[in-house]
Amino acid sequence: MKPFAFLTAAYTALLPISHAATFEVAGNQFHLDGQAFQIRAGEMHYPRIPRAEWANRVKMAKAMGLNTVSLYLFWNLHEERPGQFDFEGQKDFVAFIRECGSQGMKVIVRPGPYVCAEWELGGIPAWVMAEPGVKLRSTDRRYLEPAKAWMRNVAGMLEPLSVAKDGPVLMLQLENEFGSFASDPEYLRELEAALRGGGYTGLLFAGDGPGEETQRRGGLPGLLKAANFGKEAKPAFETLEKVQPGKPRFTAEFWIGWFDQWGRPHHRIDARQKSADLEWMMDEGVSFNLYMFHGGTTRGFWTGANWDGAYRPTTNSYDYSAPLDESGRPTPKYHIFREIISRRLGQETLPEVPALPSPGTIGPISLGEQLSFLKSLPAGETKEVPASMEQFGQGRGFVLYRAQIKGPVDAPLDLAQVQDRVIVLLDGKRIGLGGRSVGTTPVQITAGEGSHRLDLLVENMGRINFGPVMNSERKGLTGIVRLGDRELAAFEHISLPLDQPLAGDYEKAAGATEPGQLVLRRSKFKVATPQDTWLDLRGFGRGVVWLNGINLGRYWSIGPQQTIYVPSVWLRSGGEENELVVLELEKDDCPQEIPTLKEPVWSILPGK
Structure with a gap:
């Protein structure tokens, strides 16, 4: 039996039985069931959104006028150890795709093996790096063989979800912005063969930056190409037309915001900077994917980093100045984009924007217990x-x-x-x-x-x-x-690894800790009515927070992220206790309690 054949069969059994659809390139347009189809997509990532909120986020995308959801698959999230795969719970991307389909949304899947996405090693598992000298994203067999195994496995899981099998998946991306990394057609052909060998029969495409040379390096002959850019859509598509004349104009990433890095200001990208390009794309009938429609939060230690002559780690918040903020609520950008799209849809009427309860405060959380870090190793x-x-x-x-x-x-x-x-x-x-x-x-x-x-x-x-x-x-x-x-x-x-805090016998906290000591501080608290809220970590230095065993991520006083978002769906109610644990690593005189806020705080520590 092929790897994951049992999963493929199980998911196939869950899909509705209906006529097979077609999605194809017809000249300079996409055709869905023989009719011209403009992709109006928005990027969302299932691990960055609480599973209980997946359905709501898809509803919000549809209400803004989008008809497609685009998503990455994160190889290292699913195969943390060689050959040991996990697709359960928060990692169940098939369930996320099926949720999109159940709401009438189409799906674009970008399975990697490299995805970038401000994610740890761009989605490549750390264990690939165990041997010295391994060359990532290349034909080095130490990297390529496990990468091909990943692609074969997910191909088998995605084929039953394709439009040809009456699922929502329109097409898959091959690698990701490879033209910005290298020129290696053999490597790309190996990955393409792995997807086909795993059973995927649908359309493939390559997405790269807007430069002509980058476009040419990143694809293969005959493979559909998409341009990624953040401004000036018209010249970006003119370049794409030079590279592949007479094919559909499609941007796999129209950057409508940007990510944040520790120690640098929070990005606030006004909608007016992006509206003109969105209007042009809607008027021209070109296909697009808004990156990000909703960023969410990179939980735990999955954040990535960049290098620009210095090491620049990414914040856990992936707010991205997106149409939906980190908590999933519409921003002014959402309403501006919705109006731009709706005015150009003719007789099509958009759904009402779902109403969401306002975020709030659940009161201060007192850190009344402590545990020695070094004594609990x-x-x-x-x-x-x-x-x-x-x-x-x-x-x-x-x-x-x-x-x-x-x-x-x-x-x-x-x-x-x-x-x-x-x-x-x-x-x-x-x-x-x-x-x-x-x-x-x-x-x-x-x-x-x-x-x-x-x-x-x-x-x-x-x-x-x-x-x-x-x-x-x-x-x-x-x-x-x-x-x-x-x-x-x-x-x-x-x-x-500290996916969960160290275990041990906590003692009552006796005020400030001795200088230079590492301790875990804990609170046991109850919440009458769970609300989306933010932990206010101003006053703390640098460390990690866990809620009910979930690693919420890092905090760092240098900013710009000064708060940590807590979804209401992760809070226990009905008299059940919640557990909050804080590991402060670098500051001695931290507060004895953590306030909660109804909105996030963004600031840079003076002098940083």
Whole structure:
């Protein structure tokens, strides 16, 4: 039996039985069932939206005048360990696609294997990087074979959802913006063969940036091409016409907002900057995908990063200045775009915009209990030579490297080979920071006679998701560690993915913690009426928050994200307790309670 054949059969059985439809290229137009069809799509990502809210987000897209939902599939989300796939719960992209179809929406799927998307390593699993020298997005068999296996598996799951099988899926994208990365037709042909070998029979396309050379590098002869851009639609399509004359004009990504990075201002992209291009595309009848229609939130440690001469990690909020804000509510941009689209639809009447309850506050949350972080660690494994996170099978989170050093010592600890951020602790007390996120300045280690414990808590802040630098994105200790003129060895490696907080016996918090100590702070609280709300982390430094076992993501005082969105559907009610856990990593004098707000706060810490 082919991999996932049982899933394919199960999902096929759930689909309604009706006539087979057709979706094809007919000259310079798309045709659906023989009729000209303009794709009016909006991008949404199932893992960035609480599953209980999927249906509402699709309704909002339809009410704005869209007829299609576009989505990426995130390979590393589904195959966190080689050959072990997970498509359940929040990861059930088939259910998300079927929800779109049940509301009369068509779907475009972009299965990767690389997707960018400001997502960890652009969607490529970390375990692919375990061997030195692996070349991503290439014909290096160490990368290509697992990538092809992924494409074959999802092809088998997507074919029953295609329009040819009376499903909503119009077409699939092959790779993603490959022309901005390399020129390698053999690699693209291998991926195309994997999709076909997995059973997918429908239309394929390639999406690339607006430059002519980029367009030519990113596709294959005979493969439909789409242009991605953020402004000046007319010249972008004129370039596309040079590359593939007489074919449908389609943008797989019309960038109507932008993502945020820690330490940089929040992007606010006014609708007026994008309206003229949307009006032109509607008038010309070209097909488009609004990136993003709704960004949502990248939960846990799935955020990516960029490199522009310095390491730039992405915030957990993926608000994107989109028509729907992070909580799924319409912004002024939504209503402006809706009016532009509706005026050009002739007799077609748009559904009413669904009414949503207003967000609110659930009151302050008191952090009344605490747990020592270092005393709650799991067992580790000692290795003579420091190993990277990938080398011992971990993808995200933290690794604590522990060594014993002999005093007296007064010497610099060289942390140049740390990715991305390290907290240095001596005998259980935080004494400094290092790694590429703060520069490579050594941390001075000063200790008296005897044996001392040196702990290096290294955080993966997100692998870079764009460009050739991805090939060097290994995390943790990636080279020799020197203390003065001595090379440190025999580190105990303690794996800390921290998808959930460390377990242990919490004690009543006795006010401010001792300087330099790492503690988890916890609250047990009840909510009479759950509401969408935001945790106000101003006053805290840098750390991680969990709600009822769900990793809500990072916070960092440098901004621009100063709050964390909490969906009401993740709050327990009816007298049941909620659990909030905070791990503060870098600040000692944090508040004893967290306010909740009815709206997010965006600001940059002065001096950053």
